[in-house]
Amino acid sequence: MKSGFITILGRPNVGKSTLLNAIAGQKIAITSNKPQTTRTAIKAIITQGDSQLIFTDTPGIHKPKNKLGEKMKETIEDAEEGVDVILFLIDANDASISDANKKIIEKIKSINSSRILVINKVDSVKKEHILELIKLYSEECDFNAIIPISALKDDGVKRLMKEIIKLLPEGPFYYSEDEFTDQTERQIVEETIREKCLRLLDEEVPHGIAVEVISMKKRPRKKLYDIDATIYCEKKSHKGIIIGKNGITLKRIGERARQDIEKMLDYQVNLQLWVKVKEGWRDDPNKLKEFYK
Template sequence: MKTKAGFVAIVGAPNAGKSTLLNQLLGEKLSIVTRKAQTTRIRVLGLITEGDTQIGLIDTPGLFQPKSKLERAMVRAAWDSLEGADLVLLIVDAAARQPDAKVEAIMQELAQRKQKATLVLNKVDKIRVEKLLPLTEQLSATGMFDEIFMISALTGDGVEKLKAKLLGAMPAGAWHYPEDQLTDVSERLLAAEVTREQLLEQLHDELPYEAAVLPEAWEERKDGSVMIRQTIVVMKVGHRAMVLGKNGARIKEIGSAARAELTAQFGRTVHLFLDVKVDERWQEMGEYYRVFGIETK
């Protein structure tokens, strides 16, 4: 059988819906999704294998003007994902009605790189058609996009049409991964991301996004279950108190919710143990970045 294979980089501003789109395309939850901007930190590769075609979908951190070392590493990882990509999807939040400064900066960078892209206007379920057309015409007039799709990554509207375009655009070549593989991200790191998702969801307004979840131990047990130990790292003593909650109530809630999702995701019993520590300088230390698979320079 002649096969096709390629990679698609999904880029866009924070909260444009990149991770939601990845999950919708895969039909499975792989990237974490929260209300908080800049949730995605690691490069997540999701794999679609249908018929004779395999697509590697690369979900990237949101593109914005970085300030900290962590943010610079995240943005650099996102731009690096374009190298070797056969197709680039620029996801734009259509509900915003006008491209903001972040979207314009991304488009300028794409233009400087002479990078053609496919434009995906997301969240069309939140805007009336007559409001959407001016935005479509404005972005189309730039001449940067080979095609424009209007979708709702949340509801799935328009996603199958986009998926068909991706499958048809992949070049001839051998598959890079086994047919039944969903991602190249380790289960240890995926589990840490699930816990971080619960951390951000339950402490959305109180806790800065700078908190990290580190995988510490993974033990396979004879009964088929798995024991996972993770450490939540925060930058201030006050943040640690928030995560723990009164008499440890909050961290128990975070652990319970993460444990339930991991059990469903892995299809077996998960024993999850969480610790919380304070490290004011964790964002400046290379060992943390290596855990996330982020390169520092």
């Protein structure tokens, strides 16, 4: 039997969470075109034949601006410990190796594990450019493999899986075969609502949002969930934006979140959303603990 821990590293927005979802074959990590969408380490567990792969998606590597940012940085550092394979994700659209990516390379070199360079978003560039990137990066660092993929189009992901399995050590299964993530249903619901906020709201507001499920009641006979959740934001003005004129924005957030949650839980969902202001929670250690235990 083979098993191992695989960490996905890379700058914000390169497609780490999209890749995790493609690997898992279902949505477990939220994605958006805004940096720092992912706040915690999210695991996807894949058991294939006699191999078990435990993937960790991490918040993108960036400079912390507040306590939440610091916590995200710690999360990345934890994810680097005891890792067997590092997937270093880059964007195929990059013209060259940015300073930020050079720093990540230095970090990877200091960790004693196998490493794969994953060039993502190849659906949006010319082949010649991918070859240039491969040349540039292989001069900079010794990778066990370099794999171009499109996480969004699920192109090259199978090949990537094969390469990872080759690099895995012998080992036992850490999770039972039917487990596919460490996220609880409650966390998935909270994250789905946050994703809709990220996607439906303009810049500034979404980064100060946290979502908390207040209650989640199952009515098995009706195959129905009653879910109550609160969206927290940092400013009164943000609350107005989230709710929108005549409640239109909040309604949209709720509609889209409900549809996704229904698919994931395979139940009908009755979703009630509230919006509350919690000033400066991203810099308040106690409030942070409430949201991110």
